[in-house]
Amino acid sequence: MRFDYKTFHIDCTARHDEDGSYYAHARITRSPGDHIGHLEVFESGELDAFASEWDAVHCARAWAIEWCDEAVA
Numbered sequence: 001m002r003f004d005y006k007t008f009h010i011d012c013t014a015r016h017d018e019d020g021s022y023y024a025h026a027r028i029t030r031s032p033g034d035h036i037g038h039l040e041v042f043e044s045g046e047l048d049a050f051a052s053e054w055d056a057v058h059c060a061r062a063w064a065i066e067w068c069d070e071a072v073a
Contacts, residue, residue, distance in 0.1 A: 001057050006072060007031075010064045014056035021049040022056035026064040042067070 001012045009029045014022040024047040030040045047063055050056040 001061060003061075005065055005068050008064075008068045008071075010061070010068070012057050012060035012064060014050070014053040014060070015046070016053070017049070021051065022053045023047070023049050024056040024060040024063070026060040026067075028064055028067065042071075 003010055007030055009031070011027045011029075013025050013027075015025060016022055024044075026044040026047070028042040028044075044060065044063060044067070047059055048056075050059065
């Protein structure tokens with residue numbers, strides 16, 4: 001799931017493991033702007049394991065939005 005939120009571009013994915021679980025992950029980028037001279041990339045790491053890909057992606061989405069809200073506060 002890719003989407004833009006505030007000044008960020010977010011890519012949420014779910015890695016399917018051999019045990020059948022889906023692991024949530026988010027990659028957040030912010031393009032260079034007036035106050036930032038370079039591309040910034042933030043990786044969540046594996047957030048949690050879920051039984052479905054949908055649940056994992058939505059966990060990553062919620063985490064990313066919360067992270068972005070805190071980053072611009």
